[in-house]
Amino acid sequence: MSDTKNTQLENVLTTYQSELFEGWMSDLLGRVSRRDKHAEAQLRQQATQFLPLLADTLKKSTSLSIDGATWEEIRHLLSDISQNRARQGYSSIETANFVFSLKTPLFNYLRVALADNPTQLSEEVASTSTLFDNLGLFTIEMFQKTRELIIQRQQQELLELSTPVVQLWKNILALPLIGTLDSARTQVVMENLLQKIVDTGALIAIIDITGVPTVDTLVAQHLLKTIAAARLMGADCIISGIRPQIAQTIVHLGVNLEDVITKATLADAFVIALQRTGSNVNQIENER
Amino acid sequence: MERIPILRMGRLLLVTIQVDMHDRLAMTLQDDLTNRIVSDRATGVLIDISALDIVDSFIGRMISNTAAMAKILDARTVLVGMQPAVAITLVELGLTLEGVSTALNVELGIKLLQQGNR
Numbered sequence: 001m002s003d004t005k006n007t008q009l010e011n012v013l014t015t016y017q018s019e020l021f022e023g024w025m026s027d028l029l030g031r032v033s034r035r036d037k038h039a040e041a042q043l044r045q046q047a048t049q050f051l052p053l054l055a056d057t058l059k060k061s062t063s064l065s066i067d068g069a070t071w072e073e074i075r076h077l078l079s080d081i082s083q084n085r086a087r088q089g090y091s092s093i094e095t096a097n098f099v100f101s102l103k104t105p106l107f108n109y110l111r112v113a114l115a116d117n118p119t120q121l122s123e124e125v126a127s128t129s130t131l132f133d134n135l136g137l138f139t140i141e142m143f144q145k146t147r148e149l150i151i152q153r154q155q156q157e158l159l160e161l162s163t164p165v166v167q168l169w170k171n172i173l174a175l176p177l178i179g180t181l182d183s184a185r186t187q188v189v190m191e192n193l194l195q196k197i198v199d200t201g202a203l204i205a206i207i208d209i210t211g212v213p214t215v216d217t218l219v220a221q222h223l224l225k226t227i228a229a230a231r232l233m234g235a236d237c238i239i240s241g242i243r244p245q246i247a248q249t250i251v252h253l254g255v256n257l258e259d260v261i262t263k264a265t266l267a268d269a270f271v272i273a274l275q276r277t278g279s280n281v282n283q284i285e286n287e288r
Numbered sequence: 289m290e291r292i293p294i295l296r297m298g299r300l301l302l303v304t305i306q307v308d309m310h311d312r313l314a315m316t317l318q319d320d321l322t323n324r325i326v327s328d329r330a331t332g333v334l335i336d337i338s339a340l341d342i343v344d345s346f347i348g349r350m351i352s353n354t355a356a357m358a359k360i361l362d363a364r365t366v367l368v369g370m371q372p373a374v375a376i377t378l379v380e381l382g383l384t385l386e387g388v389s390t391a392l393n394v395e396l397g398i399k400l401l402q403q404g405n406r
Contacts, residue, residue: 187376194372201392228384232375234368234391 013055016109023105031097064131082142095143099136163189165196171203172273178211186222197235204273208266210241220255240269292317304336314350325361332401333358338369348383355388368397
């Protein structure tokens with residue numbers, strides 16, 4: 001890129017800044033689906049930041065490659081805008097349009113400024129177009145990254161939320177499972193359960209699968225693994241909350257639950273657990 | 289020579305494994321333990337592995353074998369104090385130590401053996 005070419009784009013940006021801004025804004029507002037006051041104000045504010053910064057950067061920069069150090073501020077601003085929009089639930093197209101919609105007004109004024117020099121105009125348009133494409137792609141990339149971060153965080157939260165281990169009674173733990181059991185969750189469930197067994201010295205753990213929508217061979221295998229691990233630690237497991245359909249599925253699949261105590265409801269499992277944990281049980285049942 | 293101590297508690301024997309196991313040590317332990325079961329007329333054996341952070345398939349098999357030997361000599365074996373991480377590893381390895389009783393700690397292990405004898 002020679003300096004003269006840059007100068008034209010720069011000149012246009014500086015000379016027609018307010019006109020450009022208005023043209024850009026009307027284009028932007030036409031495309032954005034949210035038409036509330038707050039969004040509009042925010043858009044204006046972001047645009048007012050972006051335009052002078054772009055003109056400034058072009059003045060300082062010798063190349064149109066946005067990876068350079070002089071483009072640092074622009075990149076920073078755009079990534080801020082992208083992150084903001086990702087959190088507010090804008091779509092990726094809406095986010096990228098922030099940059100792309102500046103193209104049309106900019107081309108219009110470039111045409112005015114270079115009306116008598118068609119060759120330079122076409123070159124100028126091509127280089128400007130590339131620049132804005134790169135800026136737009138950068139915006140989309142930042143948007144995507146932010147979304148991925150959000151998804152990751154939510155997955156982590158879900159993992160933590162969904163595996164509580166509760167103590168029902170002295171020596172009795174309950175593990176109400178909700179949602180599908182995959183390998184990652186089984187690992188977390190297992191670790192939580194075993195740690196809790198160590199902490200409380202529990203003898204019996206009731207695994208309640210009322211909240212597990214489907215039990216296939218994989219889920220069953222994960223359950224059996226958890227039970228085996230608890231047994232190695234010296235705690236027995238009872239599976240409760242088996243719905244009729246799930247009982248049917250388990251038998252059809254040929255999953256062997258022979259060695260495991262199974263109960264239809266958590267209440268039944270609790271009674272068995274109480275009986276198994278010794279003399280306390282009689283006392284409690286007399287009190288009832 | 290390196291040896292794992294075997295402690296006598298009434299008619300129970302307590303073995304606490306605190307060092308890394310290797311072939312020779314395992315053989316010596318099995319030797320000692322079977323001898324002690326006979327000479328002390330023990331009815332139960334407690335193997336405490338609470339100090340072990342790593343249990344590989346070798347130690348797992350060694351424990352299974354020891355339990356089987358003790359059973360032939362009419363003594364029940366209870367494995368006590370397994371760490372959660374160890375339990376998960378063993379399950380992932382497919383070693384569920386069938387035929388070996390387990391308990392959370394020595395106290396519960398003794399209770400388990402005494403219940404069995406009643």
